[in-house]
Amino acid sequence: MLETLSAKLDDILKRLRGHGVLTEATIVEALKEVRLALLEADVNFKIVKEFVERVRSKAIGQEVLQSLTPGHQVVKIVHEELCALMGQQQTGLALSSMPPTVIMLVGLQGAGKTTTCGKLALYFKAHGKRVLLVAADPRRPAAAEQLAALGAQLEVPVHRADSTGRDAVSTCVDGVERGRVQGFDVVILDSGGRLHIDDDLMNELAAIRAKTTPQEVLLVADAMIGQDAVAMAEQFDRRVELTGVILTKVEGDARGGAVLSIKAVTGKPIKFLGTGEKLEALEPFHPDRMAARILGMGDVLSLIEKAQEVVDRDQAEGMAQKLRAEGLTLEDFREQLKQVNKLGSLEQILDMLPGGQRLKEAAGGGAAQKEVARVAVIIDSMTTRERRDHTLLNGSRKQRIAKGSGTSVQDVNRLIKQYLEARKMMKMLTEQAGRKKLGRSMRAFS
């Protein structure tokens, strides 16, 4: 996510931090590079100009130049201004005081509307809300089928036009009414997309908006199209009045032009980011955290929140108790790897850690993920008894396991060493934390 931009800025700012004393000229020089990096990232031209000007006027003040750590001060200013660009505060979804809250998704064909409907449904479900999805594109039966399949997977009901041939507008009105009568908390309208913005599409969307008065009208746009996403937001806003934006496919967007300029140009906040095809791949958008991520400071807060969502609380509690009583076994080790995998690929996790981008480069593409897969396969090749008691693992058993998992005895030995280290650390932690404290930290997972 935004790797190219991030690497460039990191590089420029690192050099600035290296200076004990900063002169105005050094800062101006560095800002020229920042300007170029942002333009190459496809950030709107006018926005870049204003951004650099603001950083410059703050940075060349006496306070910064004469401080003990001028380089760090400049990084801090850049961070602040990046936050300001993306909207400063996180903008959550507006919920209606009189349920159901109606959320309408609009956007071009293939932008990710239907997928995002599923992601939002999962998100609300995880927050204890009852969700109804509405397939608002009756002209394309396949679209309704796709949403119905998602609904079935998530165990969320899907409202669709019956055979009487209701049009998109009436289907949405029916869906919202059903949501009200049946006591749903949230109704999400999955509108149809077109390859191009045309009058028919806009008229239909405007009519749906007028008839269902949604709390949120969100443009779903592919982040990879950069400035085109910004232009699209302006066009949609003119016709249907947006309340915000969800950018999708951000995990593949190395440049970040849309992420950085959409709020500044259109005034519409980004509310969520789509970061993969899986339904879990949706992140609430926090400008400050994104700014930190871009500057290579990581995003540990989001990582923790994600962990709280995916880690099964009862399982975690059970695991904690068991660890206190018996210590970590290889079986637990494998279980924990599975939990980590639920967080996303290791690459995605590294993205959120301070300095993670560098680690990722050092590890080479996909290497970390392969290592995890290898560990899992080796443990899978052990017998249950071996997993519970690693001391059984003698030479011949190791050979058998290596053969069974298509690895080598060295690989098996390396795994055992990693496991013993993890076990030692775990033992230390549990002893330190004691019963009460650990109980509290486990409750934080709820």
Ligand SMILES: Nc1nc2c(ncn2[C@@H]2O[C@H](COP(=O)(O)OP(=O)(O)OP(=O)(O)O)[C@@H](O)[C@H]2O)c(=O)[nH]1
């Ligand atoms: N990598 C990635 N793929 C995504 C993301 N969101 C959606 N997709 C993929 O984009 C493709 C199109 O997604 P849909 O949800 O069907 O798009 P849509 O906007 O509903 O399309 P129409 O209904 O045809 O207008 C699918 O292959 C999705 O898996 C994302 O955040 N990351």
Ligand SMILES: [Mg+2]
């Ligand atoms: Mg769709």
